[in-house]
Amino acid sequence: MYNFSSTDSVSTVACGVFEGLVKAQTLVEKNPYLGGYEPDAYLINVPIRCACPDLKQHSKGVNYLVTYPIMEGDHTDLIARKFGKPEKLIWDANKLEPYDAIFPQTTLLVPTKDFPDVNWKIGSVPKNSSSPKAVIPLKKVVPGGTEKWNSHVFLGAGVCLALVTMVVACAVSIKIRRKVHPGSFQPLSARSSVSHKVSPDFLDGVSKLKHLLINYSLEEIRTATEEFNEASIISTNMYRGRIGGSYVAVEQMDYEEAARNVIDILTKINHLNIVRLEGLCHGSKPYLVFEFAENGSLWNCLSNIESDTQLTWARRLQIAFDLASALHYLHHSTSPAFVHHNINSRNVFITIDWRAKISGFSLAKPVTNGENKPDDLTNGQVSLKMDVFSFGIVLLELVSAKEVIAGGKILKDSVNFLLDRELVGSSQFLEKLREFMDPVLEGDYPFGDAICLTLLAKSCIEDDPDHRPTMNDILIALSRIV
DSSP states (O other), X not given: OEEEETTOOHHIIIIIISTTSSOHHHXXXXXXXXXXXXXXXXXXXXXXXXXXXXXXXXHTTOOEEEEEEOOTTOOHHHHHHHHTOOHHHHHHHTTOOTTOOOOTTSEEEEEESSSOOOOTTOOOOOTTOOSOOOOOOOOOOOTTSHHHHHHHHHHHHHHHHHHHHHHHHHHHHHHHHHHHOXXXXXXXXXXXXXXXXXXXXXXXHHGGGTTTSEEOOHHXXXXXXXXXXXGGEEETTEXXXXXXXXXXXEEEOSSHHHXXXXXXXXXXXXXXXXXXXXXXXXXXXXXXXXXXXTTOBHHHHHXXXXXXXXXXXXXXXHHHXXXXXXXXXXXXXXXXXXXXXXXXXGGEEEOTTSOEEEOOOTTOEEEOTTOOSOOOTTTTOOOHHHHHHHHHHHHHHHHHOOOOOGGGHHHHHTTGGGGOTTTTTSHHHHHHHHHHSOGGGTTOSOHHHHHHHHHHHHHHTOSSGGGSOOHHHHHHHHXXXX
16 A cells, blocks of 8 residues: 555656556556545555465575566566576566566566575676577668668668757757756856866766756856845755746755765665755855755754644654655665765655655765674764664654754653553553654544554664664564554
């Protein structure tokens, strides 16, 4: 089941949320009421193919059957090499013959002995690949015959058509650019020159990304934020701006290295619950331009009584799930994995449909081999469990609306009653839970879910990092609550 909101589409749910594990067409078929008059959010059926190893597979050491979404260009040999498994193992699990075709946007079962480890760097087909090769049948051409003349005619027509298409595309592109960014067609003297202001190191770091990001002038940023008006502030060093008729979030970075770090990470990853980087600007300090989240930061929502009353229990559960989904993606689905290192309610932004997106990647770091171990802040080690601790603190904020003070210690101590054996199951336990929960909710939440969520948060903030769950464990637990 998935909590489908009014601003969702079947394609974003199929491709963005479930990452190709289900087709958009299948969602429509299984949920015929989609598209009709419905409330702001409702549950839909999401049929995902899954299976458990049978006795025969167990006897061969198979412990997992991983559902793999087939992508463009995939074939069974390539998938087998990504998982480091024999190709025949995949054939047998899916009842395929050696030369059967597989199609993108469908799924395959991949048998594994241990927890799956996918090597996404493998993408080329070896020379001795056993996969069938595409063969184009050629007609026998008689020298001097009409086929030779026809081939020249078709070739010439094709080239002409391609040229015409390119000209039309360029004209349309220029017309759109004039409307959206009229300043980009002003004389160079009328615009602030970037080349003489940007340091060579900074340009070198983003030179490969110029086709992905829009390069704004400082004047455009000043105009967008109304000269960095105080009324435009939405978080620390972050302003609301308006460019080309659309709102954006403009973040002032303290130094170029931090800006390069954010650019390097956000142009390599893509997730529905991570803010999208749209552009950059270099002035006395770099500025980064992000997509805009209409409801501001989670901290603002919890601090503002008007916004807090709109944070229903269902919305808080969805926000928790979105945040966990984003961190799970960073920890388990990217290569290398990343530690965000700065998860807090000020870096979690809420969209107009109350979905969460994480920001604040200036301190994020890749996790190399050997670094995924318990954190030791005094030695500066990088650990995924740092993010788990921060997630636990945000989760406690989300259900209680209590402010984090002294690094979360007060908030952490306030849930010690959860482990008091003398209180568990008593009316006093429920009373302490009510006192901890956000009073704005007025008790409109299932007590079982509230207990599960607070216990999950408590496990995330254990002093010993080894006792904290992984984001994979957390996502599984939340999926059962949401």
